[in-house]
Amino acid sequence: MGGAVAEVRPPACAIQVLGQPMESLPDGLFIPPDALEVFLEDFSGPLELLLWLIRRNRMDIRDIPVAEVTRQYLRYLHEARRRNLELAAEYLLMAAWLAEIKARMLLPAPVAAEDEDLDPRLELARRLEALALVQGQTAALNALPQAGRDFWVARPVAHHALPPTPPQVALTDIVQCWRQLLLDPPRKPLPVHTLTSAHMGLRQRMVVLLRICRRESRPCLLAELLPPLADRLALAVSLLAILELLRQQALALVEHESGGWRVVVNEQTGGSG
Amino acid sequence: MRERLLALLLSSGEPLSSDHLATVFGDDPDFTGWETALDALLTEGYGPLQLVFVAGGYRLRIHPCHNSLLARLHGETPRSLSKAALETLAVIAYQQPVTRPEIEHRRGVALSAQIMQQLQERGWITVAGHRETPGRPALWVTTPEFLEHFSLVSLESLPVVQTRNGGVHQDSPQDEAG
Amino acid sequence: MRERLLALLLSSGEPLSSDHLATVFGDDPDFTGWETALDALLTEGYGPLQLVFVAGGYRLRIHPCHNSLLARLHGETPRSLSKAALETLAVIAYQQPVTRPEIEHRRGVALSAQIMQQLQERGWITVAGHRETPGRPALWVTTPEFLEHFSLVSLESLPVVQTRNGGVHQDSPQDEAG
Numbered sequence: 001m002g003g004a005v006a007e008v009r010p011p012a013c014a015i016q017v018l019g020q021p022m023e024s025l026p027d028g029l030f031i032p033p034d035a036l037e038v039f040l041e042d043f044s045g046p047l048e049l050l051l052w053l054i055r056r057n058r059m060d061i062r063d064i065p066v067a068e069v070t071r072q073y074l075r076y077l078h079e080a081r082r083r084n085l086e087l088a089a090e091y092l093l094m095a096a097w098l099a100e101i102k103a104r105m106l107l108p109a110p111v112a113a114e115d116e117d118l119d120p121r122l123e124l125a126r127r128l129e130a131l132a133l134v135q136g137q138t139a140a141l142n143a144l145p146q147a148g149r150d151f152w153v154a155r156p157v158a159h160h161a162l163p164p165t166p167p168q169v170a171l172t173d174i175v176q177c178w179r180q181l182l183l184d185p186p187r188k189p190l191p192v193h194t195l196t197s198a199h200m201g202l203r204q205r206m207v208v209l210l211r212i213c214r215r216e217s218r219p220c221l222l223a224e225l226l227p228p229l230a231d232r233l234a235l236a237v238s239l240l241a242i243l244e245l246l247r248q249q250a251l252a253l254v255e256h257e258s259g260g261w262r263v264v265v266n267e268q269t270g271g272s273g
Numbered sequence: 274m275r276e277r278l279l280a281l282l283l284s285s286g287e288p289l290s291s292d293h294l295a296t297v298f299g300d301d302p303d304f305t306g307w308e309t310a311l312d313a314l315l316t317e318g319y320g321p322l323q324l325v326f327v328a329g330g331y332r333l334r335i336h337p338c339h340n341s342l343l344a345r346l347h348g349e350t351p352r353s354l355s356k357a358a359l360e361t362l363a364v365i366a367y368q369q370p371v372t373r374p375e376i377e378h379r380r381g382v383a384l385s386a387q388i389m390q391q392l393q394e395r396g397w398i399t400v401a402g403h404r405e406t407p408g409r410p411a412l413w414v415t416t417p418e419f420l421e422h423f424s425l426v427s428l429e430s431l432p433v434v435q436t437r438n439g440g441v442h443q444d445s446p447q448d449e450a451g
Numbered sequence: 452m453r454e455r456l457l458a459l460l461l462s463s464g465e466p467l468s469s470d471h472l473a474t475v476f477g478d479d480p481d482f483t484g485w486e487t488a489l490d491a492l493l494t495e496g497y498g499p500l501q502l503v504f505v506a507g508g509y510r511l512r513i514h515p516c517h518n519s520l521l522a523r524l525h526g527e528t529p530r531s532l533s534k535a536a537l538e539t540l541a542v543i544a545y546q547q548p549v550t551r552p553e554i555e556h557r558r559g560v561a562l563s564a565q566i567m568q569q570l571q572e573r574g575w576i577t578v579a580g581h582r583e584t585p586g587r588p589a590l591w592v593t594t595p596e597f598l599e600h601f602s603l604v605s606l607e608s609l610p611v612v613q614t615r616n617g618g619v620h621q622d623s624p625q626d627e628a629g
């Protein structure tokens with residue numbers, strides 16, 4: 001019984017032809033018609049076919065009877081060719097390699113050499129052992145419990161929108177910041193002051209607007225009441241002034257016959273003011 | 274039966290419709306009463322799980338009471354506040370209730386809407402009303418969450434800040450604005 | 452505490468390590484005893500859930516007693532891998548980091564791009580760098596998802612496969628190729 005074959009269950013490929021395990025086939029290379037292609041497709045390549053032959057013949061990978069293995073290997077190839085099956089070039093390459101090994105085996109071994117190193121079968125044995133190991137590892141991997149086959153994981157459960165992560169701030173940061181603001185007050189002009197300055201005052205603007213509306217004594221478009229060529233701040237103050245006048249009911253909004261809204265003086269309350 | 278139903282729901286990445294569940298359970302007498310179990314799950318939940326009906330099917334959800342814990346796992350890594358946001362927070366904390374123009378006045382720079390939004394999203398500041406002056410500006414205050422986050426019993430427990438020429442900071446900007 | 456721990460584990464799509472959990476719970480006195488709760492979950496499970504240690508962390512699974520029911524929902528062994536793909540995965544798992552030519556050498560056949568793509572799509576393999584040899588071939592390794600799928604705690608827990616006159620297979624193909 002061969003030594004180096006990985007200690008695993010039968011060849012990783014449980015070869016079956018038309019439902020029959022390949023092991024039960026007669027030694028005389030009987031392949032049912034149309035089954036050879038299926039049979040060869042089960043192998044990843046020539047190395048695996050070779051490994052399977054060696055195992056079936058219970059040969060030792062470390063001491064391969066090259067002549068016999070080559071004979072069997074070539075019979076598969078010839079059979080395949082006879083049935084016009086397309087074989088990968090790798091299969092022919094392997095045949096060439098086997099022939100080369102066989103030829104070198106016939107040469108007398110140099111007396112002084114260590115036979116291990118010069119055994120022409122060594123590289124083939126290494127390759128076959130590596131493949132046998134891969135097959136063993138594949139079988140071991142496939143035997144592990146697998147998600148979706150042997151167990152199911154709990155899929156991540158949804159949750160509500162989460163509160164944002166609080167920033168890293170200590171109370172001392174806030175206190176320190178406040179102290180700094182107190183010790184070092186801003187020197188720049190203050191926005192609040194700008195609003196109350198003489199030419200931009202809200203109250204003043206309200207008076208001006210009310211005067212314009214009263215003078216025109218007709219419904220005015222909003223655009224007509226806003227100062228022309230004004231900066232953003234002046235526009236904002238004017239708009240604020242109109243809104244405030246509307247809130248105080250000094251002005252009122254009326255719907256115009258041509259559509260849209262117009263601003264008029266509210267005669268009931270603000271008209272006389 | 275409840276556990277079987279949960280097993281199905283937990284292993285599924287998408288909501289399961291009644292029809293789908295009915296197909297899985299079939300007429301199998303082992304699985305009678307799954308509809309009752311479904312109803313029970315909908316009303317009672319199961320530990321930290323709630324069952325909700327969404328997108329035409331049933332799906333499990335973590336009960337929102339665990340949100341703050343989940344945020345620790347799934348939330349982005351905390352970043353420090355910008356100086357502008359920190360100053361704004363300091364002004365609101367010490368001067369509340371305070372309007373936006375007053376905050377700008379105190380800091381000497383215009384206040385971006387983004388900062389206010391950021392602080393609001395943190396749940397640290399909120400609008401407590403409006404000042405009855407023209408424009409009725411919103412009055413900003415800190416929230417109970419703010420106190421809780423900084424382990425403050427009340428606003429009175431904010432550390433007192435004194436300056437040499439004390440009292441300057443007591444000037445309420447609302448007097449200036451009024 | 453058990454429910455809080457469950458909420459975390461349920462919301463996570465990947466195993467959570469002890470370290471990660473410790474970071475989430477921190478020193479917060481509200482969460483003391485989470486280690487005990489974790490141990491209890493490991494031994495007792497929770498309803499249809501069992502807790503396992505896999506890929507360096509804790510992960511919830513459906514108790515295998517529900518497997519036949521779950522197979523009804525998810526279909527029996529969906530999309531099982533081809534023999535070639537499984538062999539390729541085995542070579543990568545046992546020999547990583549490994550280049551494509553080395554995989555081909557081990558298996559004795561050319562490797563189709565399709566197989567590598569399939570394994571990548573499942574999230575089981577990834578490129579971890581390049582070997583500094585001519586052509587700078589990509590070095591393939593397995594991912595944490597691979598460990599999780601095959602119920603492995605770590606790569607060290609891959610089953611040991613020996614040949615009878617052992618040792619020969621230890622020749623790393625990268626030595627031969629390099």
